Amino acid sequence: xxxxxxxxxxxxxxxxxxxxxxFSFTDISRELDIKNASVHYHFPTKASLGVAxxxxxxxxxxxxxxxxxxxxxxxxxxxxxxxxxxxxxxxxICLVGSLATDLYTVDEAMQQALGRLVRQILSWLTAxxxxxxxxxxxxxxxxxxxxxxLVITNMMAALQLTRVTGKKDFQEIKGAIIAxxxxxxxxxxxxx
Amino acid sequence: xxxxxxxxxxxxxxxxxxxxxxFSFTDISRELDIKNASVHYHFPTKASLGVAxxxxxxxxxxxxxxxxxxxxxxxxxxxxxxxxxxxxxxxxICLVGSLATDLYTVDEAMQQALGRLVRQILSWLTAxxxxxxxxxxxxxxxxxxxxxxLVITNMMAALQLTRVTGKKDFQEIKGAIIAxxxxxxxxxxxxx
DNA sequence: ATTTGTCTACCTACTAATAGGTAGGTATCT
DNA sequence: AGATACCTACCTATTAGTAGGTAGACAAAT
Numbered sequence: 152x153x154x155x156x157x158x159x160x161x162x163x164x165x166x167x168x169x170x171x172x173x174f175s176f177t178d179i180s181r182e183l184d185i186k187n188a189s190v191h192y193h194f195p196t197k198a199s200l201g202v203a204x205x206x207x208x209x210x211x212x213x214x215x216x217x218x219x220x221x222x223x224x225x226x227x228x229x230x231x232x233x234x235x236x237x238x239x240x241x242x243x244i245c246l247v248g249s250l251a252t253d254l255y256t257v258d259e260a261m262q263q264a265l266g267r268l269v270r271q272i273l274s275w276l277t278a279x280x281x282x283x284x285x286x287x288x289x290x291x292x293x294x295x296x297x298x299x300x301l302v303i304t305n306m307m308a309a310l311q312l313t314r315v316t317g318k319k320d321f322q323e324i325k326g327a328i329i330a331x332x333x334x335x336x337x338x339x340x341x342x343x
Numbered sequence: 344x345x346x347x348x349x350x351x352x353x354x355x356x357x358x359x360x361x362x363x364x365x366f367s368f369t370d371i372s373r374e375l376d377i378k379n380a381s382v383h384y385h386f387p388t389k390a391s392l393g394v395a396x397x398x399x400x401x402x403x404x405x406x407x408x409x410x411x412x413x414x415x416x417x418x419x420x421x422x423x424x425x426x427x428x429x430x431x432x433x434x435x436i437c438l439v440g441s442l443a444t445d446l447y448t449v450d451e452a453m454q455q456a457l458g459r460l461v462r463q464i465l466s467w468l469t470a471x472x473x474x475x476x477x478x479x480x481x482x483x484x485x486x487x488x489x490x491x492x493l494v495i496t497n498m499m500a501a502l503q504l505t506r507v508t509g510k511k512d513f514q515e516i517k518g519a520i521i522a523x524x525x526x527x528x529x530x531x532x533x534x535x
Numbered sequence: 536a537t538t539t540g541t542c543t544a545c546c547t548a549c550t551a552a553t554a555g556g557t558a559g560g561t562a563t564c565t
Numbered sequence: 566a567g568a569t570a571c572c573t574a575c576c577t578a579t580t581a582g583t584a585g586g587t588a589g590a591c592a593a594a595t
Contacts, residue, residue, distance in 0.1 A: 154544075154545090168447060169445065169447055169448050170362060170363075170364060170444045170445045170448065171362075172362060172364035172365045173364045173445060173448040175579075175580060175581075176580085176581070176582085177579080177580080177581095185544090185545070185546090186545075186546060186547080187581090187582090188545080188546070188547080188548090188582085188583080188584095189544070189545050189546075191581085191582065191583080192543090192544065192545070193544090195582085196581080196582080197581065197582095244443070244444060247503070247504065247507070248440070248444065248500065248503055249444050251436070251503035251504060251506050251507060252362045252436060252440065252441050252444040252445075252503060253361065253362045253365060253444075254506050254507070255360060255361055256361050256362065256365040262507075265507060266507050269504065269507045269508060270508075273508070292522075293519055293522070297515050297516070297519050298519075300501075300504070300508075300512055300515060300516050300519075301497055301516060301519055301520075303500070303504065304496060304497045304498075304499070304500035304501050304504055304516060305493055305496045305497060305500070306496075307496070307500035307503065307504065308440060308495070308496035308497070308499035308500035308503075309492075309496050311439070311440055311443035311444060311499065311500075312439065312443060312461065312492070312495065312496055312499065314443050314446050315439070315443060315446070315454075315457060315458050315461045316461060316462075316465070316492075320492055323489050323492060324489070324492050324493060324496060327485055327489050327490075327492075327493055328493075330484075330485070346570080346571090367553075367554060367555075368554085368555070368556085369553080369554080369555095377570090377571070377572090378571075378572060378573080379555090379556090380556085380557080380571085380572070380573080380574090381570070381571050381572075383555085383556065383557080384569090384570065384571070385570090387556085388555080388556080389554095389555065389556095
């Protein structure tokens, strides 16, 4: 693995484990057994590393979206949720949650990159939900975008909250989201 | 206002605006026009201030619970949600969300205090939901605790996410939570 | 074939600023 | 006299970041 990619990977890990203001270039350099100046060679500023990490997620989500393009909505949803399940397995929180907390302490370039990422994730999930509803697979009232906001906030904060309450609650939340969407409770569609 | 209370207040603000690792005793001392050593007089360590801030929330939630004790479940729910609405109005995130992000960078005493707070909030909301359901006011499937996890995660992350997507989305989420609970879509209760 | 120059990826050695925290002194009030 | 609430003055560690040097790879020019 090349150093630049390794720096991004370690930076991402530290960011989601400890938060943006709790890791330093020296933390990264120690992990790679190089000097902190060498990390600055690859990323002149911490903000430039931050933007690179966010961009990596934009790529990753774009890939997931393309890969699952032909699949049924439920499979797409599961692909989407796997991102958070994987994070929970490593006791990491989601990038968006981590950076939203520290939002006003980071560079404007990072804030803008984060905005792009959020819009991308939100539009993907909105499309999945809309598609699932028109397929008759998902049941929910209101706009697909609003439902997407609800599902994303559930998953985002589930990663944070269950650090305190325990991993079992994460499963609970994940299960409830899916059950609610596929209407396992045999709901009747409302007027409106 | 006495200095100790003022320190807690400013600390809370900074914590929820910028995150635990992005504020210092000097930030607080500047705001109060005293010296950083004077802040250390009231709180010997940063962790001790952190614990005091968390304890303040335990008290505040306890008070809210008592105050709303006689009210109907929907009124209690609104009282609960007001905490988050107020935060959104000030562009602050929730304490739990902020500290969960930085959880592994803070003192164990703070982690334990946060655990207590989370259990307290969760048990209050669970009781509200359970009560509302047996009153016939709220409709949801599954356990009240699971539903409480869903509502809390929605509100927690809504504060974070809508820093990026805009305040309107916060209203959207809040409205959807209430509509879902009171079953404005005229749902039919499922078997089980 | 060897010299030359350029590029990459590191290095040593440093800076100014800030962090959390401490020792010990002082003014005021009871 | 003793407690309270501040102060000055300091400490050590760490932060993000910089200046300038070097070893090795590679390609073109001699």
